[in-house]
Every structure is written in C-alpha cells, then in structure tokens.
Amino acid sequence: MRYAILFILLLTNLSLSAQTFTGKVKGKQGELLVGASVVASTESKSTVAYCLTSDKGEYKLTIPKGKNPASITASYIGYQKKTMPFADLKDGMTITLVEGDFQLKEVKIKAERIKSSGDTLTYSVAGFRQGQDRSIADVIAKMPGLEVKADGKVEYQGKPINKFYIEGLDLMGSQYGVANQNISADKIKSVQVLENHQSVKSLRGVSFSEQAALNLVLKDDAKAVWTGAADLGLGYGDDFLYDCRLMGMRFNKKYQTLMMYKNNNIGKQLDNEVLDLAALLKGRTGSESGFLSMMSVAAPDLADNRYTFNNSHLVAGNWLWKTGKDSELRVQGNGFIDKTDMQDYSSSTYLTLADMPVIVEEQNVSNTRSEWKGEANYQYNGSKSFIKNNLKGYIDFNKSVGTMMYNGQRTDMMVKPHKRSITEDFQMSHTTAKGNIYNVESYLTYSYLPGQLLTIGGMTERLNLGFFSTQNEMQYKLKVGRHYLNNELGMNYDYQSIGVAMDEEAEKTNVYQLLRMYWSPSISFLFGKHRIGIKSKISYARQSYRESRSNHLWIDPAVGWNWKATVVSEFSANVGYANAPLMGRSIYDTPIFTSYRTQKVNRGKTDATHALHATAAYKYTNPVSGLFFNLRPSYNRMSGNILYESAMNGNIYTMTATDKEYAM
Numbered sequence: 001m002r003y004a005i006l007f008i009l010l011l012t013n014l015s016l017s018a019q020t021f022t023g024k025v026k027g028k029q030g031e032l033l034v035g036a037s038v039v040a041s042t043e044s045k046s047t048v049a050y051c052l053t054s055d056k057g058e059y060k061l062t063i064p065k066g067k068n069p070a071s072i073t074a075s076y077i078g079y080q081k082k083t084m085p086f087a088d089l090k091d092g093m094t095i096t097l098v099e100g101d102f103q104l105k106e107v108k109i110k111a112e113r114i115k116s117s118g119d120t121l122t123y124s125v126a127g128f129r130q131g132q133d134r135s136i137a138d139v140i141a142k143m144p145g146l147e148v149k150a151d152g153k154v155e156y157q158g159k160p161i162n163k164f165y166i167e168g169l170d171l172m173g174s175q176y177g178v179a180n181q182n183i184s185a186d187k188i189k190s191v192q193v194l195e196n197h198q199s200v201k202s203l204r205g206v207s208f209s210e211q212a213a214l215n216l217v218l219k220d221d222a223k224a225v226w227t228g229a230a231d232l233g234l235g236y237g238d239d240f241l242y243d244c245r246l247m248g249m250r251f252n253k254k255y256q257t258l259m260m261y262k263n264n265n266i267g268k269q270l271d272n273e274v275l276d277l278a279a280l281l282k283g284r285t286g287s288e289s290g291f292l293s294m295m296s297v298a299a300p301d302l303a304d305n306r307y308t309f310n311n312s313h314l315v316a317g318n319w320l321w322k323t324g325k326d327s328e329l330r331v332q333g334n335g336f337i338d339k340t341d342m343q344d345y346s347s348s349t350y351l352t353l354a355d356m357p358v359i360v361e362e363q364n365v366s367n368t369r370s371e372w373k374g375e376a377n378y379q380y381n382g383s384k385s386f387i388k389n390n391l392k393g394y395i396d397f398n399k400s401v402g403t404m405m406y407n408g409q410r411t412d413m414m415v416k417p418h419k420r421s422i423t424e425d426f427q428m429s430h431t432t433a434k435g436n437i438y439n440v441e442s443y444l445t446y447s448y449l450p451g452q453l454l455t456i457g458g459m460t461e462r463l464n465l466g467f468f469s470t471q472n473e474m475q476y477k478l479k480v481g482r483h484y485l486n487n488e489l490g491m492n493y494d495y496q497s498i499g500v501a502m503d504e505e506a507e508k509t510n511v512y513q514l515l516r517m518y519w520s521p522s523i524s525f526l527f528g529k530h531r532i533g534i535k536s537k538i539s540y541a542r543q544s545y546r547e548s549r550s551n552h553l554w555i556d557p558a559v560g561w562n563w564k565a566t567v568v569s570e571f572s573a574n575v576g577y578a579n580a581p582l583m584g585r586s587i588y589d590t591p592i593f594t595s596y597r598t599q600k601v602n603r604g605k606t607d608a609t610h611a612l613h614a615t616a617a618y619k620y621t622n623p624v625s626g627l628f629f630n631l632r633p634s635y636n637r638m639s640g641n642i643l644y645e646s647a648m649n650g651n652i653y654t655m656t657a658t659d660k661e662y663a664m
Contacts, residue, residue, distance in 0.1 A: 072085075144627065202429060
C-alpha cells in the first residue's frame with residue numbers, strides 16, 4: 001500500500017513540475033529557420049509559453065508547472081504556420097514548415113513593438129513614439145517596464161539601470177542624463193534592455209546582477225556621421241527671454257562623442273542632466289557634503305518654470321575612444337553656471353515654548369552657482385581579465401546672498417558652501433581557466449569644504465572641513481562545481497578634520513578617525529533555476545574623536561535568493577543586518593550654525609547605528625502581451641539614532657544631542 005501511495009505522489013510531483021522540450025525548426029529543404037516562433041497555447045488560445053529559435057534553428061520551450069497546453073504552433077515569415085496537439089510534441093523533435101504562397105490585395109507592415117531573445121528585450125522606438133516626443137527619454141518613459149524619474153534616472157522593473165550604452169559603448173558613464181534628454185528620438189531605431197546585466201565580461205555567469213542595462217540602437221543614417229541640433233528660442237515678456245541649445249555628436253564603432261551647450265532663463269532645470277545617476281557601490285562615500293547648503297524656499301505645487309527666475313548655462317563634452325579590441329578611454333567634462341532669484345514668506349509658531357512665540361520670515365534670495373567637474377576613465381574588459389581606472393575631480397564657487405525680514409527687522413543673509421574633491425577608483429580582476437576569480441579594488445577620495453555663513457547676529461561663521469577616505473579590498477572566488485566560495489579581505493580608513501571659527505577668533509579644529517578591517521566569506525549555490533547567496537561580514541572597527549575611543553567587533557550577515565520560476569515570472573528575497581559607525585559630522589560637538597538661525601550641537605561620542613533590512617520581490621515580464629509588473633515590499637529597522645532636543649534661545653533655534661537614542 002505504501003508503495004502505491006509513493007508511486008501516486010511521484011506521479012503527482014512529475015505532473016506539477018515544469019517540462020522543457022528542445023528540438024529544431026527546419027524548412028522543407030532542410031534549411032534551418034532562425035528566429036522562428038514556437039508557442040504553446042490553451043484551448044482558448046491564451047499563451048502558456050513561447051520561444052524563438054537560435055542561430056542554429058534550435059528551440060527550447062519550457063512549460064510552467066501546473067499548465068496544460070492544448071496545442072503547439074510553429075511559424076516563420078514566408079512559411080505556412082503549423083499547429084499540432086501538444087500531446088504530439090516530443091523532446092528532440094524537429095518541426096518542419098512548408099513554404100507558403102500568399103496573394104494579398106493590400107499589405108500593412110507594422111513593426112513589432114517588443115521582441116525578446118534570451119535576457120535581451122528590444123523595444124521598437126517607432127512602436128511607442130508619439131508626435132510630441134522629442135528626446136529618447138520621452139519615448140523610454142512610454143515603454144512598459146521602464147520609467148524615467150524627474151532627475152533623468154532610468155529604472156527597469158523598479159530598479160535603476162547600471163549602464164547606459166550607445167551602440168554597445170559606455171560613452172556617458174554615470175552622467176547619461178545628457179544623452180537621455182537630448183538625443184532626438186528620430187535617430188534611434190530601438191532601445192534594448194539587457195536584463196541581469198554584468199558589465200565585466202570575465203565575471204559573467206560568476207557574479208550576478210539584479211540590475212538591467214540600457215542600449216540605444218541607432219538608425220543606419222545616424223551611424224558614423226556627424227549629426228547635431230541647433231535650437232534658438234527668443235521672446236519678450238516682462239523681460240527678454242531665451243532658450244537655446246547647440247549640440248554635435250558622432251557615433252561609430254571606434255569613436256564616440258557628444259558635445260553640447262544649453263542656456264535658458266525660462267525656468268528650465270539644466271543641472272539634472274549632468275548628475276551622477278549611477279549609485280556608488282560597496283558603501284563608498286563619494287564626495288562628502290558639509291554642514292552648509294545653498295539657501296532654498298518652499299516650492300509651490302506648480303511646474304518649475306512657473307515660479308523659477310533663472311539665468312542658466314550648461315556646457316558638456318563626452319569623448320570615448322576604442323584603444324583596442326577590449327580597451328577604451330573615456331573623457332568627460334562639464335560646467336554649470338546659474339543665477340536664480342527666489343522669494344518666500346513663512347510663519348512659524350512654536351507651541352511648546354513659553355508664550356508661544358511666532359516667527360514671521362520674508363526673504364529675498366539670489367543663488368549663484370558655478371560648478372565644474374571632469375572625469376577620465378580607462379578600461380580593459382577582456383574575456384579573462386578586467387582593469388579599470390577612474391579619476392574624477394570637482395570644484396565649485398557657489399554662493400547665496402539675500403535679505404530677510406525677521407519679525408519686521410531686516411537681516412542680511414549670506415552662505416558660501418564651497419566644495420573641492422578628487423577621487424581615484426581602481427579595480428582589477430582575473431578569471432582563471434578553472435573559473436577561479438582574483439579581484440583587487442582600491443578607492444581613494446579627498447574633499448575640502450571651505451564654507452562661510454552669515455548668522456542672525458551679524459557674525460560670520462567660517463568652516464574648514466577636510467575629508468579623506470580610502471577603501472581597499474582583495475577578493476578570491478573559488479569555483480566548486482556549479483557553486484562558488486568567496487573570500488573578501490578589506491581595510492577602510494577615514495580621516496575627517498573639522499574646523500570652525502566665528503569672525504576673527506581662532507579656529508577650533510577636531511579630528512575624527514575610523515579604521516575598519518574586515519573579512520567577508522560568502523557562498524553562492526545554483527540549483528536549477530534557483531540561486532542562493534549566503535554572506536557574512538566580520539569586521540573590527542576603531543573610532544576616535546578627542547578623548548572618545550571605541551572598539552567594535554561586528555558580524556553583518558546577509559542571505560539572498562532568486563528563482564526564475566517561468567520565462568515570464570521571477571521571485572527574489574533578501575534579508576540582512578548591518579552596522580554603520582557614525583562619521584565625524586554626526587559626532588562633532590562644537591556648536592555649528594547650519595543656517596542663519598539654526599545651530600546644531602552633537603554629543604562628541606563615537607557610536608554606530610544598526611539596521612535590519614528585508615526585501616521580497618516578484619517580477620512579471622511578458623513582452624508578447626506587453627505586460628510588465630513588479631511588486632517589492634520591504635521592511636527596514638534602524639536603531640541607534642541620536643535623539644535631539646530643540647529650543648529657542650532668543651532668535652536662535654538650537655538642536656542639542658541627548659544621551660537618548662531611538663529606533664525607527
């Protein structure tokens with residue numbers, strides 16, 4: 001009896017598991033049909049599974065578990081469609097199609113809007129473009145599964161893309177907003193989405209990515225030729241108005257360039273076109289921000305150009321040379337100059353204080369920005385080895401000036417949040433013939449922020465901030481069958497010098513230092529369509545700030561899982577715990593004005609925050625129906641946050657750190 005039950009359970013399990021059929025599609029004369037469609041359908045003609053034949057005429061059709069197709073249909077242009085019962089399909093079967101003769105009175109040719117081949121989705125620009133669309137970003141925003149954010153960032157299925165290619169080359173790096181928002185849609189034939197894209201060739205199939213890349217495929221008449229655009233918009237209202245653009249570009253297999261100058265005074269934002277849209281990896285700090293920032297006003301719920309009074313100029317140049325079959329050199333530079341005038345009126349009532357003071361502020365502010373940055377990137381991306389060196393620099397001369405009517409009393413305002421930084425990023429990896437991987441990374445950045453602020457009392461606060469950070473890592477990944485054992489050894493060091501002075505008094509300078517050494521073992525498993533990764537970061541951290549010293553031994557575990565359930569459905573989940581030491585700007589305990597009447601005091605003690613995060617995700621991608629869907633619930637809990645108490649001391653709003661902490 002128990003053997004009968006076991007046999008029934010075995011049959012049930014087999015009937016519920018996915019089935020995969022392989023074979024070939026040929027013509028009557030034995031010719032291989034590349035790109036032929038093989039579709040499994042139900043009796044109601046709804047699609048259960050589909051695939052296209054490879055360059056060898058081979059198909060691989062996977063029927064999801066629990067699905068019972070009624071028929072199989074094979075089709076190819078110029079051949080008669082062939083439909084047969086699903087029960088007749090056998091693994092290894094060759095499907096033969098017969099050439100068809102068709103006589104049509106009228107033929108309408110319509111481009112297929114979305115095509116799928118492996119991990120690549122190809123969107124036809126002609127299939128999505130509408131009359132009002134000018135830039136390629138306008139069209140991308142209409143493509144299912146893709147989204148263009150307000151700052152120009154492109155997301156696929158809810159996650160930012162990791163590369164933005166033009167004809168397979170990375171001309172723009174992380175500043176792809178210039179290309180995205182200025183290349184005309186009529187020059188682009190199609191937009192390709194490269195799912196789960198690993199940009200390093202030697203790591204493909206070894207180190208996995210959950211992010212996609214974007215590739216613009218140009219029309220033939222836009223390749224290897226100089227093209228450009230010149231827009232001149234002039235007008236007169238209360239003032240003389242202008243909105244102009246001059247752009248030139250050339251794209252071929254060995255050289256690419258895009259150069260542009262834009263200006264306007266009609267409220268259009270230009271600085272978002274040169275933002276670094278790609279996220280920094282592995283906790284790299286990037287260019288530090290200081291305590292001061294440009295003055296701002298509350299934005300009304302209107303389009304920017306309805307309330308912004310600006311004079312903006314943007315110049316950007318991007319050049320890429322293929323220096324060899326697998327190597328390239330990219331150079332970028334841009335500058336942004338802007339003067340914006342703002343007005344604001346606000347009233348604040350402090351209910352928890354004695355006599356419930358009311359503060360009425362009316363300000364007129366003029367912001368002047370002058371920001372310049374450059375980048376040089378060399379990369380060798382071979383089948384076994386990868387070398388990248390990226391050098392990046394930034395400098396600005398930003399300034400805000402204005403006047404404030406503070407409870408009827410005139411107050412002058414001024415802030416100079418200047419910043420200079422230089423960053424060096426080096427990476428080298430090698431994959432052996434056995435599939436083992438060696439990887440070395442070194443990241444160094446230095447930022448200098450000499451700031452000035454005019455406070456409500458008429459005194460000038462002077463800040464001199466110096467931030468140095470280096471993050472270094474060695475990695476060895478050992479292949480064991482289909483699985484990988486990984487070891488990472490790293491050392492991070494941060495040195496932060498913070499100096500502050502009021503008017504002509506002597507500057508008070510304090511230094512914060514952080515040394516963190518870690519070992520991070522991990523292992524990844526491949527079980528059919530399941531991928532599991534287990535990782536733990538074991539680190540020793542030493543913090544110091546004046547007399548405050550602390551030593552920590554932390555363990556940060558993380559687990560990830562991914563399951564490609566069907567050709568259209570994918571599940572994933574991640575859970576982890578992380579410890580993050582407080583940096584100098586959160587520890588420094590000398591009172592610092594962060595705005596003309598806001599002062600902040602930290603508690604001068606080294607400490608850390610602790611975060612628990614968990615994310616689950618479901619992604620549905622069906623190019624045939626044009627339906628894309630993603631669901632990504634998440635849970636985050638951070639503890640160790642410093643609790644501040646606030647008080648009005650005369651005209652100054654003071655935030656003082658307490659010894660209490662909170663979780664959120």
